[in-house]
Amino acid sequence: xxxxxxVQVRVQPKARSAGIKGIAxxxxxxxxxxxxxxxxxxxxxxxxxxxxxxxxxxxxxARDVSVVAGATARRKVIEIAGDPARLMDDLRRVVSAAxxxxxxxxxx
Numbered sequence: 036x037x038x039x040x041x042v043q044v045r046v047q048p049k050a051r052s053a054g055i056k057g058i059a060x061x062x063x064x065x066x067x068x069x070x071x072x073x074x075x076x077x078x079x080x081x082x083x084x085x086x087x088x089x090x091x092x093x094x095x096x097a098r099d100v101s102v103v104a105g106a107t108a109r110r111k112v113i114e115i116a117g118d119p120a121r122l123m124d125d126l127r128r129v130v131s132a133a134x135x136x137x138x139x140x141x142x143x
Contacts (some may be wrong), residue, residue, distance in 0.1 A: 039099075039116040040123060044068045046085055046109050048076040053088060057133040067110065068130070082106060089113060093125045 043065055047056070050071035059069050072084035082102050090097040095117050105111035115122055 039114060040119050041103065042068055042113045042115065042126065044070045044085065044111050044113055046081060046111060047071040048074060048081040053084065055092060055129045055133045057137055058130055068126070085111070085113065089115060092129045093117070093122055
């Protein structure tokens, strides 16, 4: 898509803590961004939390982030409007930080 990126995510609602938890390979071979939110999966609360989290991490306004598929599923497609190169850099930074946290947690 021109003017943004689409990201496949797997959402964990009602998580202990919110954040980008890394990436995962799904059984169908799709690679997804693992996202945890503390909001429950009711009345769109988890979707709103995902939108706000990704907006913050990608340094865009929440209005520039939308759920384009999977609104009622844990696996969703999220569209983020903006400069694709900058957005991909932000996503790489976030995923790298999540991986570093996971490695650090395993070594403790």
